[in-house]
Amino acid sequence: MASKILKKDILDKVPSEKSLERNFLFIKDDLLRQNISIALRYITFLTVLQDSMKIKGTIQYSIYKTIILYTASIVECSLLYCLKEYKKKGLIKDSDIMRSEWKYDVKSIYKMPDSIKKEEIIAGRRHEKFFNLTDNIQFQAISIASLKCKILNGTLSKRVDDLRDNRNKIHLTGLKEYDDYFSKKDINKAFTTSSRVLKRVEEKLKIL
Numbered sequence: 001m002a003s004k005i006l007k008k009d010i011l012d013k014v015p016s017e018k019s020l021e022r023n024f025l026f027i028k029d030d031l032l033r034q035n036i037s038i039a040l041r042y043i044t045f046l047t048v049l050q051d052s053m054k055i056k057g058t059i060q061y062s063i064y065k066t067i068i069l070y071t072a073s074i075v076e077c078s079l080l081y082c083l084k085e086y087k088k089k090g091l092i093k094d095s096d097i098m099r100s101e102w103k104y105d106v107k108s109i110y111k112m113p114d115s116i117k118k119e120e121i122i123a124g125r126r127h128e129k130f131f132n133l134t135d136n137i138q139f140q141a142i143s144i145a146s147l148k149c150k151i152l153n154g155t156l157s158k159r160v161d162d163l164r165d166n167r168n169k170i171h172l173t174g175l176k177e178y179d180d181y182f183s184k185k186d187i188n189k190a191f192t193t194s195s196r197v198l199k200r201v202e203e204k205l206k207i208l
Contacts, residue, residue, distance in 0.1 A: 013048045017041055026202040027081060036077065039070045047187075064182040065170050071190045072167035075160060075197045076139045079146045082201045086149060087133055089208050097145035098131045139164050151204050152197070159193040166190070 021037040049055070050063050086092045103126070110121035131137075133145070143160050146152040152160060166186060 010045070010048050010052050013052075014041060014045045020044075024198075026205045027078070029081060032077060032081060036074055039074055043067055043070050061181050064184075064187055067187055068163075068166050068182060068190055069170055071194050072139070072163050075163060075194050076142060078198055078201050079142050079151065079160075080135070080137065082151050082204055083133060083142065083145055083149070085205060085208060086151070091208075092149050094130045094132055097148045098133060099141065099144075100128045100130045102126050103129045139167070151200065156193075156196055156200060159189075160197065163190055163193050 017034070017037050020040050021033055024033045024036055027033040027036065046063050046067055050060065055063065083092070083097070087094075104124050105127075106122050106124040108120045109123050112119040112121070131141075137145075140161075143152070143157060143164065146160075147154070147157040166182065
């Protein structure tokens with residue numbers, strides 16, 4: 001009976017998907033808005049569960065890791081959405097925000113005769129190719145691009161990078177002992193960063 005009461009008490013503190021979705025009406029992509037709401041609801045559930053049951057030890061750390069992962073995901077996808085909207089409106093181009101690499105077009109103009117080794121004289125053209133802003137872009141590139149076009153300022157960009165670094169600690173391979181043992185302070189910092197980024201994205205999208 002006590003477990004049923006505890007379960008109901010926890011679930012009663014978790015807002016519905018629909019109520020959470022109303023906080024993200026500035027995101028016009030219905031599927032993305034719904035996915036963000038689902039992620040936020042899960043974060044809320046884990047937070048309430050942790051606070052209600054006072055879980056300690058490795059399970060607590062695992063809950064914190066999951067919260068960091070989902071919070072970083074919300075920040076990442078909201079920034080990417082804002083960048084894509086900027087590009088759609090013609091405010092930015094890939095060459096403004098993305099890194100580039102040199103591409104080479106090479107053609108053979110003379111094959112060396114009677115050579116033991118195969119040798120050729122070649123001519124080439126080198127040109128700069130910018131990467132495209134796509135859904136597969138890495139979080140770090142999203143952060144850099146968001147700073148370049150002033151969706152993020154320097155201070156907020158640093159906070160986003162700190163959140164990304166914490167998210168990366170979740171990968172088990174190569175971790176040192178306790179590298180991924182997050183504290184309540186880390187969680188609160190992640191929440192503050194997420195809140196500030198979402199507010200910034202909303203402000204930027206309103207003026208498009």
